[in-house]
Amino acid sequence: MSNSYLPLVHRHLRYAVTFSFASLWMLAISCLAGAMAADTEPVSLKYKFQANQSLHFEYAQDMTFLSKKRQFQEQIKSQTSADKHLRVISVDADGNALIEPVIDRVRMVSSKDGEPEMKFDSLEVAKDPETCPPAFRGIMATVGKPMVQIKFSPRGKVLSANGINGGTNAAKGLENDPSLNFLIVLPEQPIKVGDTWKDDFEVNVQIDKTLKQGIKLRREYRLANVDGPRAEIELKMGTITPINSPEIDLQISSRIMSGTIVFDHQKGQIVSRDVKVDREVINALGDASLVHTVMIQRERSVANPKLAKRDSK
Numbered sequence: 001m002s003n004s005y006l007p008l009v010h011r012h013l014r015y016a017v018t019f020s021f022a023s024l025w026m027l028a029i030s031c032l033a034g035a036m037a038a039d040t041e042p043v044s045l046k047y048k049f050q051a052n053q054s055l056h057f058e059y060a061q062d063m064t065f066l067s068k069k070r071q072f073q074e075q076i077k078s079q080t081s082a083d084k085h086l087r088v089i090s091v092d093a094d095g096n097a098l099i100e101p102v103i104d105r106v107r108m109v110s111s112k113d114g115e116p117e118m119k120f121d122s123l124e125v126a127k128d129p130e131t132c133p134p135a136f137r138g139i140m141a142t143v144g145k146p147m148v149q150i151k152f153s154p155r156g157k158v159l160s161a162n163g164i165n166g167g168t169n170a171a172k173g174l175e176n177d178p179s180l181n182f183l184i185v186l187p188e189q190p191i192k193v194g195d196t197w198k199d200d201f202e203v204n205v206q207i208d209k210t211l212k213q214g215i216k217l218r219r220e221y222r223l224a225n226v227d228g229p230r231a232e233i234e235l236k237m238g239t240i241t242p243i244n245s246p247e248i249d250l251q252i253s254s255r256i257m258s259g260t261i262v263f264d265h266q267k268g269q270i271v272s273r274d275v276k277v278d279r280e281v282i283n284a285l286g287d288a289s290l291v292h293t294v295m296i297q298r299e300r301s302v303a304n305p306k307l308a309k310r311d312s313k
Contacts (some may be wrong), residue, residue, distance in 0.1 A: 039146045042190035043226055046154040047183070048268025049097035053088040055099055055269060055303065060298045069289040078110040080202070083305075087146070095154035100146035100164075103184065141166075150174060154268075156183035179203050179217065179255055184233070184263075187221075196222045200240065205251045215252060216240035221261075229266040235259050235275060250284035253277070253293050 036130045059082040079200045083105045089098040108120040120136040122143040132140050147167030151159040158181050163171035174180050178201035187197040199219040218240050225232040238257045241248050259275030277295040284291050 014312075035043075042192050043223070043265050044230055045186040045231060045263060045265055046095070046268055047097065047152065047156060047186070048095070048154070049088045049091050049099070049152075051088055051091050054083045054085050054304055056083070056302050057086075058083060058300050058302050061295065064293070066292040066294075067285060067289070068291075069285050074113050076110070078108065078114045080106065080108045082106045085304075087140040089149065096151055096159060097154075098149055098151050100149050102146050103143050106143055108136065108139070110135075134153040147171075147261075148174060152183060154186075155188065156185045157183070177203055182265040183259055184221065184235070184273075185219070186263075191223050191225050193226055196220060203249050203252065203255065207248075213248070214246065215243070217252070217255065224260075226265075229264045230271065231263045231265045233261040233263060235261060246281050246284040246307060250281045250291055253281055253291075257297075269301065270299075271301050273297070 034041055059080075061078075061080040063078045063080075064075065065077075067073070073298045082103055083102065084103045087100045087102060089100060091097045103122075106122045108122070109117060111117045118135060119131055120133060120139070122140055125132045125136075125140055126143075129140070145165050147165055148161050148171045150161045150171075153159055158174055158178070161171040161174040163169070178199075185199040187195075191197070197220075199221070201219075202214045202216050202217060205215055206212050216239070218238055220236045220238070222234040222236075223231060236258050239252065239256070243252070254277055256279060257275040257277050259273065261273045262271040262272050263269070275297050277293055280290060280292045282290050
C-alpha cells in the first residue's frame with residue numbers, strides 16, 4: 001500500500017508543474033469588497049499575450065499524505081520547487097495564443113516513515129545524469145525542453161494541444177482533462193466586485209483495472225477586490241457528480257482546491273496563485289481507514305532571470 005503513494009506524489013508534481021496557488025481572506029476585506037461591488041465599474045478579465053513574450057514563474061508545493069488503518073500509520077511528505085516559463089510563439093487576430101510551457105529547474109525532497117529521504121535537483125543531476133534516482137527520471141526527462149504547444153483563447157480555454165519532444169501523451173491529457181489547464185478560465189463578460197463565474201468540467205476516475213467513470217467538478221470564481229490593475233479572485237472547487245464511493249473520493253481529493261489568484265487585468269497576466277487542499281477520506285483503504293491529504297501550492301510571476309542578471313551588472 002505504501003509504494004502506491006510515490007506515483008501519486010510524482011503525478012501531483014506533473015500536474016502542478018503545469019502551474020499552481022493558496023491563501024485565506026480576512027473577513028473584513030470580504031465584507032468591504034461586497035459593500036463596494038455595486039459602486040465599482042465592470043472589469044474585463046482576459047489574457048493579453050504577445051508574440052515572442054516569455055513569462056517566468058517560481059512555483060512551490062508542499063504535500064503530505066497521512067494514511068491510517070487500525071494499528072497501521074504511514075506519512076509521506078514531499079516538497080517541490082520549480083522555475084519555469086511560458087514562451088508565447090504566436091498570437092492570432094482573435095487573441096488566441098500558441099504557448100510552450102518549459103520547466104527550467106526542479107528541486108524535490110520526498111520522505112516516507114522509516115525510509116531514507118530522497119532528494120532531487122535537476123541542475124545537479126544534469127551534470128551527471130547517472131546520479132538521477134530512478135523515481136525522478138521521468139521528471140528529469142521533461143526539464144529544459146518544451147513537451148507541448150498549446151493554443152489558448154483569451155479567456156484561458158485550451159483550444160488545442162500538440163505534443164513535441166515526446167510529449168504526445170501530455171498533449172492528449174491537456175485536451176481531454178481540463179483540470180490540467182494551468183491557466184484559470186476567465187468570464188466572457190466584464191464583471192464587478194462580488195460577481196462570480198463557474199468552470200464545469202469532467203475528469204475520469206478508475207473504477208477497476210479496465211473501467212473508468214466520468215466525474216463532474218466545478219471551479220467557482222469570485223472577483224473579491226480590484227486595486228488598480230490587480231484583480232483578486234477567490235477560487236472554490238467542489239463536485240457536481242454525487243460521490244458515494246470512498247475509493248473514488250480519494251482519487252479526486254487532491255484536485256479539490258480553494259485559494260486566491262491575483263490577475264493583472266491591464267497586462268492580462270496572472271501575478272500570483274495560492275491554493276490549498278485539505279481533505280480527509282474515510283474507508284478508502286478499507287474499513288476503519290483514513291487518508292488525509294494536505295497540499296499547498298504557491299506560484300509567483302517573476303522577472304526574466306536573464307534580463308535581471310544583465311540589468312544588475
